[in-house]
Amino acid sequence: MKQLTDSDYEQIIQRRDPRYDGRFYCGVKTTMIYCRPVCPARPKFKNIIIFKSPSAAEKAGYRACLRCRPDLAPGCKSVAPGTEIIGNALRFIEEQAGDAQSVKSLAQTLGLSDRHLRRLFDEHLGASPIEIMQTQKLHLAKQFILETDKAMGEIAFATGFNSIRRFNEAFKASYRMSPSAFRSRRSLQAQQEDLLRLSILVRSPYDFPSILAFLKRHVAYGIEKVGSHYYERYIPIKESYATIRVSINKKQDALQVSLKGLELSQVSRVLVKVKRLFDVDHNPAHLPDSLPSIYAGQRVPGSYDPFEVAVSIIISQLISTQQASQKLAVLIQRFGAELNGKEIYRFPTPAELMHAEIEEIGITKSKAGAIRTISAMVHANDLHFSYSTDLTKTSKTLLSVKGIGPWTTEMMLMRCFNDADAFPKNDLIIKRAMERNLVKESEWQTNRSYMTHYIWNAFAQALSKTKKP
Numbered sequence: 001m002k003q004l005t006d007s008d009y010e011q012i013i014q015r016r017d018p019r020y021d022g023r024f025y026c027g028v029k030t031t032m033i034y035c036r037p038v039c040p041a042r043p044k045f046k047n048i049i050i051f052k053s054p055s056a057a058e059k060a061g062y063r064a065c066l067r068c069r070p071d072l073a074p075g076c077k078s079v080a081p082g083t084e085i086i087g088n089a090l091r092f093i094e095e096q097a098g099d100a101q102s103v104k105s106l107a108q109t110l111g112l113s114d115r116h117l118r119r120l121f122d123e124h125l126g127a128s129p130i131e132i133m134q135t136q137k138l139h140l141a142k143q144f145i146l147e148t149d150k151a152m153g154e155i156a157f158a159t160g161f162n163s164i165r166r167f168n169e170a171f172k173a174s175y176r177m178s179p180s181a182f183r184s185r186r187s188l189q190a191q192q193e194d195l196l197r198l199s200i201l202v203r204s205p206y207d208f209p210s211i212l213a214f215l216k217r218h219v220a221y222g223i224e225k226v227g228s229h230y231y232e233r234y235i236p237i238k239e240s241y242a243t244i245r246v247s248i249n250k251k252q253d254a255l256q257v258s259l260k261g262l263e264l265s266q267v268s269r270v271l272v273k274v275k276r277l278f279d280v281d282h283n284p285a286h287l288p289d290s291l292p293s294i295y296a297g298q299r300v301p302g303s304y305d306p307f308e309v310a311v312s313i314i315i316s317q318l319i320s321t322q323q324a325s326q327k328l329a330v331l332i333q334r335f336g337a338e339l340n341g342k343e344i345y346r347f348p349t350p351a352e353l354m355h356a357e358i359e360e361i362g363i364t365k366s367k368a369g370a371i372r373t374i375s376a377m378v379h380a381n382d383l384h385f386s387y388s389t390d391l392t393k394t395s396k397t398l399l400s401v402k403g404i405g406p407w408t409t410e411m412m413l414m415r416c417f418n419d420a421d422a423f424p425k426n427d428l429i430i431k432r433a434m435e436r437n438l439v440k441e442s443e444w445q446t447n448r449s450y451m452t453h454y455i456w457n458a459f460a461q462a463l464s465k466t467k468k469p
Contacts, residue, residue: 022076039068056126205297221329222345306385370403
C-alpha cells in the first residue's frame with residue numbers, strides 16, 4: 001500500500017472505501033471516539049486524526065465507536081507488501097490470546113531482536129508490542145463483560161491478567177471506568193449456566209451457505225456436524241466433550257457462536273480457531289472487480305484443527321470427496337477415541353498416528369507413510385500449524401515428505417496455514433477452467449485461493465461432466 005497523504009485519507013473516509021478497512025483508524029478529536037474508515041458517521045476531516053491501530057488510538061485516550069465497533073472488527077488478512085512480519089506477529093499474538101505473552105518470546109518466534117521488533121511495531125502500528133497485547137486482552141475482556149454474565153475475576157484470568165487488581169487498573173486506565181460500571185451500561189440477556197453466546201463480526205458480503213456446503217462435503221465423522229443453517233463441532237474435554245455451534249446473524253453482519261461445556265479460560269483459543277475456520281479476516285473488497293456479484297461473498301474455509309485437516313487432505317489424494325470422507329471416518333473410528341459412547345469422537349493425536357498401521361483403513365502405503373511422517377514431524381515440533389509461519393519454508397518442508405506433492409502442499413497451505421495465494425493448479429477442475437480461460441489468473445495476484453474456490457463454486461458442476469481434452 002502506498003504512503004497515503006491527508007488528501008488520500010480524506011477521500012477514503014468520504015467514500016467509506018472498504019478496501020482500507022483494517023488498514024487505519026480515524027480518531028474524532030471533538031468526541032474522542034475512534035472509528036473504522038467505513039463507519040457511517042461523517043465527522044469533518046479537520047477534526048480527524050489518523051491512527052495505525054486500535055492500540056494507538058486507545059493509547060491516545062480515544063474510545064471505540066459503538067456503531068462500527070473497531071475493537072471487535074475483523075482483522076486484515078491481506079497485508080501491504082513489506083509488512084509481512086507485522087502480519088505474522090499480529091496473528092501469533094492472536095493465536096496466543098489469553099496466555100502470558102512477552103516481547104522476547106514474540107521476537108524469538110519471528111527471528112528478530114527485541115529492539116527491531118519494537119521499532120517495526122512503532123513504525124507500522126503506532127504502538128509497542130506490549131500495548132498491542134494489552135489492547136487485545138482488554139478487547140476480549142470487553143466482549144466477555146458485555147456478552148456473558150461471568151464474574152469479573154473469572155474474566156480477568158480468562159483474558160490473561162495475573163490478578164483482578166491489575167485487570168481493574170488496566171481497564172480503568174483505558175476506558176476511564178471500572179469493568180462493573182462498563183457492564184451496567186448494557187442490558188444482558190439471561191444465559192444458561194453452561195452456555196455462552198458470543199458474536200464474531202464479519203465483513204459483508206459473506207456467503208455463509210457456501211462455507212457450510214464446503215464443510216459438509218469434507219465433514220469429519222463424529223467430530224463435526226453441518227446442518228442447513230449451522231456448523232457444529234465437538235471438543236474433547238477429558239472423557240466427555242463440549243459443543244461449538246456457529247450460525248449467521250445477517251442483520252448484525254456477525255457469526256453467532258454458541259459454546260456449551262467450556263470454561264471461560266478456553267474460549268479465547270476457541271474463538272481464534274472459529275475465526276480461522278470461517279475466514280473472518282478476509283476483506284471482499286480486495287477481490288477482482290470482474291468477480292460476479294453472486295460470488296463476492298465467498299470465503300476460503302480454513303481449519304479448526306489443522307492436523308486433522310492435513311490428514312484428511314492426504315487421504316483425499318486422487319479419490320472422490322465422498323470416498324475420502326468414508327476413509328477419514330474409518331480412520332477416526334479405528335485410531336481415535338469415542339467419547340461417552342455417543343458416536344462422538346476425538347481425532348487421533350500425532351503420537352497415535354506416527355506408528356499406526358494406517359494401511360488398515362484401505363489406503364495406499366504412500367498415503368499411510370505420508371500421514372505417519374507428518375504426524376511424527378508435528379509430534380517432534382518440526383512442523384508447526386501456525387498462521388504466523390513462514391510459508392516458503394513450510395512449503396519446502398511439506399514437499400520433502402514422500403507421498404506429498406504440489407497439490408497436497410497447496411491444499412494444506414490454503415486450509416491449514418491461511419495462505420491466501422495457495423493455488424492447487426493440478427486440481428482437475430482448476431486445470432480445465434484454466435485451459436478454457438474461464439478466469440484470468442493475472443487478476444487474482446496474491447488471492448489465488450479465492451480464485452480456486454470461485455472456480456469450484458461457479459464451474460465444478462459443468463467441468464466435472466466434461467472429458468479431459
